[in-house]
Amino acid sequence: MFLEKIYVVSESGIADVLAVIIPTLTSIIGFIVTYRIAKKQISKELDADKKRTALENGKEILSYCAKMLDFKWYKSPECLNEINEMMNKVIAYGSRDAIAILSAYQQYNYTHNFNEKKASQQETCELFSYPCLLLTQVKYDITGEITKPDDFLKIRINDYKSKEGLAEGITRNINRLIDNLDLNKKFKI
Numbered sequence: 001m002f003l004e005k006i007y008v009v010s011e012s013g014i015a016d017v018l019a020v021i022i023p024t025l026t027s028i029i030g031f032i033v034t035y036r037i038a039k040k041q042i043s044k045e046l047d048a049d050k051k052r053t054a055l056e057n058g059k060e061i062l063s064y065c066a067k068m069l070d071f072k073w074y075k076s077p078e079c080l081n082e083i084n085e086m087m088n089k090v091i092a093y094g095s096r097d098a099i100a101i102l103s104a105y106q107q108y109n110y111t112h113n114f115n116e117k118k119a120s121q122q123e124t125c126e127l128f129s130y131p132c133l134l135l136t137q138v139k140y141d142i143t144g145e146i147t148k149p150d151d152f153l154k155i156r157i158n159d160y161k162s163k164e165g166l167a168e169g170i171t172r173n174i175n176r177l178i179d180n181l182d183l184n185k186k187f188k189i
Helices: 002-067 079-093 096-111 121-143 150-156 166-180
Strands: none
Touching (some): 002 079, 096 121, 096 166, 121 166, 150 166
C-alpha cells in the first residue's frame, strides 16, 4: 500500500512537472527563435538602409566626377567646395578602391601645380585619368556594371581619338593606375 501511494504520487508529480516544463520550454524556444528572426530582420534593414544611402551619395559622387572632366568647372568659384564635398562623400560612402583612387588623385594634386595653359600633355593625361577611374569605380560599386574609363572622355572631348597622343597617354595612365592601385583588371582599356 505504501508503494502504491508513492507510485501514484510520482505519476501525479511527473504530470505536474511536465505541465510546468513543457510550456516554459516552449516559451523559451519561442523567445529564442523570435529574437533570432528579429535580429536578422534588423540586420537586413540596416544593410538595405546602408545601400540606399550609398546609392544616393554615389549618384552625387558620379555627378562631381563628371564635372571634373570639364576644364571650365575648375575655373568656377564653387569648384573647391564641390571637390571637398565630393571627397567627404567618397571617404564616408566609397568603397576601398574608390578611396584609393581619390587618395592617389590628391597625392598627384599635392605634387603638381596644374595650370591648364602651361600643362604638358602628360600632365593633362594624368589629370583626366583619376576622375575617369573614380567614375568607373563608383559606377561599378553602385550598379555592378563595368564601363571603360575612357568612355567618359570620349563624351567630353571633341575628336578624342584624333588628338595626337591624348588617347594613348590617358589609356597608358589609366592602365598604370589600375595596376598600381590593384583595381579591377576589367577596367583596363
